[in-house]
Amino acid sequence: MDVRSRKLLIAVGLGILLNPLNSSMIAVAIPRLQHAYKLDYTAVSWVVFSFYLASAIAQPVMGKASDLFGRKKIFLAGLVVSFVSSMLAPLSPSFGWLVAARVAQSIGTSMMIAVGMAIVRIHVTEKQATALSVLSMFLSGAAAIGPFAGGVLLDRWDWHALFIVNIPFVAASFLLARHAIPEDGPAAESGKLSMRKWAARIDAIGILLFTAGLLGLLVGLLSIKSSGHASFRNVAIGSIGLVSLAVFARHELRTPSPFIPLRTFAKYPAMTWVNVQFMLVNLLFYALFFGIPSYLQTVRHVGEFHTGLLMLILGVCSLVASPFAGKWIDRSGPRPALITAAMLMLLGSLWLVMLGESTPVIGVGLALAAFGIGNGLNAVGMQAALFRSSPKEIAGVASGLFLTSRYLGTILSSLLTGMIMGGTFSFAGFRLLGVFLAAIALVLVLMNLRRSASAPAAVVRD
Incomplete structure (x- = not known):
């Protein structure tokens, strides 16, 4: 890999890490934002929900927009939007302005996610698999370290630092990207599209x-x-x-160009089952991801730094489990790994229900480790199951639906947590959340066992 390709890889990596970093850092800031804006738990949860909803919409739209404006322009524009939103968010006079800044930040970071992988695939021709794996490390690493980084920033400064910390990454990515990413013109037919036709294309x-x-x-x-x-x-x-x-x-x-092609779900039922499971997996994971920090800080009065340190268990276990999951799935197929992951999430959820108000805080680490290992297995296993259940000719559509299922799961996790907690995050509410998560995890176990029995029939032959 030559020097230019390495610069391009670093430029793209520094840009795309901003989305998972900002979606995960906020997990430890919920109690601080409640206090700062004098809001209840349900109201402040919109700072999480708005980010995921905007990402769910912006990423596929910006992927199509790159055909009209060019991938480099979309990537650089995303950096500009991220910079402006990161500068304005700390100045928010009200919570509504902060949510608006989070939406803008989500759109900006989604612009880079939408085209970053494509830029590397097109312009890095040597050791392409290695390049794409490096980008995956930027994404998964940022998500894993996000709560810890957020805890450190909150412990040393205040919630404003969660936005200001983006600026060095944005600046470095912009300076590198301007020179390292080659110019690419829009598709020839895109220049002839009217606004009406473009609106129809993106639905x-x-x-x-x-x-x-x-x-x-x-x-x-x-x-x-x-x-x-x-x-x-x-x-x-x-x-x-x-x-x-x-x-x-x-x-x-x-519509001929649907935002979410619902007919595909009916046409490929095996793929539909994979997407439903992936949605439930993300519902489970993110309900815990945002529930645990609030429990630690609100119920157990653990500081932000130590909360972030404990949450690091989740990310590290996930990262460590992923390569082992790859080897296991290559040898035995995705189903055994998915069944194991669902059982680990069931055990982790049951452990949350059994936690007491005086249980040693380190005991939370057991639930985090179970969910972390389960997430690492799911990250590889669900992708492998998707490949097996969808034919090659709809690979792009299948990946888009898979991403949509992920975001629906994250949005539903915010809804579930908000509905259970109401205005105040409480220990009783947290245990009830554990009961709901255990029920969902049990459904996942049963779904995987059922699919395991019919796996040969579910595989799509090419």
Whole structure:
């Protein structure tokens, strides 16, 4: 690999790590933000939910936008948006402004995620597999170290530092990317597209209906839980959300270029099962990922630094398990690893239920280790299961749906946690969350055992 390729790899890596870093650092800042803005737990959870919803929409849209404007321009524009949002977020006069800054930050970092892998695949021609594995390390490493980095920053400074820390990464990536990423023009046909045709290509109507549906449903449900009663306004908002999602589903079945190709789910049931499982896996993982730090800080009064240190167990176990998972899956297929992962998550969830208010804090590390190893197995196993259940001719669509399932799982995790906790994060609520997670993990175990029995029939032959 020559010097230019290495610079390009570093430039892209420094850019794409910002999305997982910022989505994970915030986990240890929830109690601090509650105190800073005088909000309840449900309200402050929007700083998490908004980031994932924006990422779910922005990444596929920006991938298509790169055809119109060019990948380098999208990548550099993402860095500019990330820089501006990271500068403005610490100055937010209200929580609403902070959420808006988080949405902008999510869009900016998603622009780089959407085109970063493609840039490396196109312009790094030597040792391409090694280059892509390095990018994966940037992504997984940032997600793993995020809570620890957030804990250190909160311990030394305040929540504002979680945004300011992005600026050196953005600056370094921008300076390298300007020179290391070759210019690439837009696709020839893209220059002839009108705004109307471009909106049809990205399915702007579908995106708006999907966004309105999720927002309406979540605002309605969380408002009912937070206020303690079902007012006409809350029910109306939730109903609008449900209607919007129903209209969205009808629209997606009819439009020639759907945002989420729902017909594919019906056509390939084995792939659909994989996506459902992946959604549940992420629901489990992220409910724990954001629930544990709040439990440690709010219930056990553990400082941010030590909370981040404990959360490092989750990331390290996940990173260590992944290469072993690869060898195991190459030898035995994905199903044994997925069954083991589901059982580990079930054990971890049951351990949360058994935690007491005076249980040694290090005991939390057992649940984190179980979930971390399970996540490492799932990261490789679910991808392998996707490859086996989807034909090569729809590889791009399958990957897009897989990513959508991940984000739906993260969004549902925020909804589940908010619905259980309501306005205040409590020990009783945390144990109830553990019960729900154990039930979901049990469903995953049963699903994997069922799919294991029918695995030969589920494999798509090329």
